[in-house]
Amino acid sequence: MSRWRGDPWAVLLTLSLGFFMTLLDITVVNVAIPSMIGELHASLDEMLWVINVYVLVLAALLITSGRLGDVRGPRTMFVAGVALFTVASVLCGLAQDPAQLITARAVQGLGAAALVPQTMTIIIGTFPAERRGAALGVWGAVAGVATIAGPTLGGLLVSTTDWRWIFFVNVPIGAVVLAMALTLVPDTRHGSHLRLDMPGVTLATATLFCLTFALTEGERYDWGTAIQALLGGAALSLAAFLIHQRSRQGDEPLLPFALFRDRGYAVMSFVSATVQVGMIGLFLPVMIYLQSVLHLSAFTAGLVMAPAMMVSALLSPLAGRMSDRIGGTYILMGGLTLFAAGLTWLAWVTDVGRTGWEFQPALIMTGAGIGCVFGPMVTVALRNVEPGLAGAASGVLNTIRQIGTICGSAAVGAVLQNRLAASLHTEAAQQAADLPAGIRDRFLTGFDNAAESGLEAGAALRPPPGTPADLAEHIHRTAESVFEHGFVHAMRPTLALPIAVIALGALSCVLMRRRRPPGHRPGVPETTGGQTAN
Structure with a gap:
């Protein structure tokens, strides 16, 4: 395999498999909850912790691990993350009580946090700018496929084997990814002389932990005093973190403020959060509706969603390639508009007594919109990022995405319950x-x-x-x-929230500057392929 070492598409395949594995484990566990409760004699609260502790650790450590990739090398962090995730998957499958499973899931989250930011970093370092959109489009397609594969694969494994196999299935995938990473991915280090800002790490982790815990557990504890204290602690530690980072802007900060001076990165960070709110708005109420109102199995409900996600997966690389040619802003705005329109159509046709296949036109429109979002969004965000800041940029962007997911879960869940x-x-x-x-x-x-x-x-x-x-x-x-x-x-008014948030994300794209091609001179019209660049 040495002749494939460093080949951009072989590297992308390796990164995509690792990324797929971590995203799969966010959703696959939900299907197995009844089986785990019965076999482990667990409470519902303990099972919710099996789900939430993974997201909690992942969100809290993404910024730190992204910057650590700049310091130690992204391939080193990616390999370490895959190895840790794979070992933790074995421990999850062997767990004999809820405490063991929760602990193993926390270790899984640590492994996921180590590897996820490195996927973007290595893509930036491997693909030239003019081909990066197509690569990031594939990366986005993986996110869409993993989202739908979770409940579908989980339902299949639980119904045909045992709940433990939702974790054991990661072992062969992890072993293959490890072998591919060591043989195919080059060890590029743009920031080998950087030092890690440990006070910044402590403050960032405390901020994200308090915020994530409060938003995840707030509804369960009625947003009482303890949750309010956590939110207050998150605000204080965030203020301390920002003050500390400001004092270190010339001395290898954990969060380089220069990232947000680039309008593309700043706007796309906001857009990435709105997209995640939209994804939660799609999957949370709709999956409950399919199973609890239409009485479909988890596996069948996953199949109902599958065509939309396949459309998304097919369109995402194409949208990424088009963003390389004409710029991603208009493609992104069109995708967000389709996403919001598809959700609106879905809300309109939802009723009692429907069959799952009656929603296919609305779902396919939604999937087409999603497919036109991820590749261009990440391409625009990382277009001007220096290689030495790629890990920090990836970690921050992924953290904002996770916070968008958590905020979306809390907000959509609260509206649905109300x-x-x-x-x-x-x-x-x-x-x-x-x-x-x-x-x-x-x-x-x-x-x-x-x-x-x-x-x-x-x-x-x-x-x-x-x-x-x-x-x-x-x-x-x-x-x-x-x-x-x-x-x-x-369900109908609940879907109004993600629709409004996605529309706001689309509207924010008008803040983007026109893309200037290399060699542009003031006073000369900006064109790409005979058309004005966006």
Whole structure:
């Protein structure tokens, strides 16, 4: 394989496999929660920590590991991250109790944090500027495929083997990526003489940990005193971090402020957060709708989403290549507009009694929009980044993306819960009118409790002992109808939030400067291929 060493596309394949592996584990675990609860005798709270601790560690350490890649070399960090992630996957699969699984998931997050920023850094160092958009388009396609592959692959593995295989499947992938990284990826070090800013590392990690923990766990703890204290701590440590970084701008800072003096990087950082809010808005309510309202299995729900993500995967490299030729701003704006339009169409056609395939036109439009976003977005963001700052730029951009994901989860989840509480109460009051008075009161109370605690109405909706069979069946059908109609009525206003955020991201693109081709002279019209460059 020595003749392929340093080949840009072989390097990209290696990076994409590693990146795919880390993204897969963000979503694949959700499908296996019922099986893990049963076998490990775990509580729901412990299982939520299995999901959240991975994201928590990943988000908290991305900036640090990105800069560490500048110091130690991106290939070194990538290899270390893949190795750690693979070992942690084995430990996850062997876990015998919730504490062991949560600990192993934290180590997985550490491995993911080490390798993810290096993917962008190595792409920047491997591909020339005129071909970088196509490469980053492939990188974006991997993100889309991994997002949908998680629930689909997870459902297949859990239903055919055992929940432990959602982790064991990473082992052969990790081994292949390690072998490819050591033989194909060159060891390029642009900042070998840099030193790591340890006070900055401490303050950045504290800021991101407090913020991520508060946003992830806030809803569960009713945004009480402890969560407010964490948010306050995040604000204080952020202020201290920025003051410290300002004092080090001439002395190898962890966060070079020069990154944000480039308008493309600054605007795309904001856009990347809006895109992640949109992705959460697509997957969180829609996946619940497909499974809880249309009663599809997790695997089938994943298949319903698959065509849209395949369209996204096919378009993403093409959009990246076009951004190399004509600039990415207009492509990005068009993609964001399609993304928002697809979600709007989806909200309009959502109803009770649909089949999953009736949503394909709206979903495919959404997937086409997503496919036109990731490649151009990253291309524009990193177009003017110096190689020695590539790790820092990648770490910060990925951190902002993760914060967008976490903020999106908190915001979309809060709106969904609020709207669901109102719609379930209204639907229950309307549809329970023909139930006997005593049962009707119990029925209404059950749905009020369900809106506060989750998607199940619980014992309060079970008919009391001695209820005639036909009445019990009527109660069951009515409860099912209340939830289905209530969720649909809640889902539509919930989708309005990500639609508005994506539209804001599209609008922010007008702040971009026109792209100036190399050799441009003042007073000479800027053109690319006979057209004005954007």
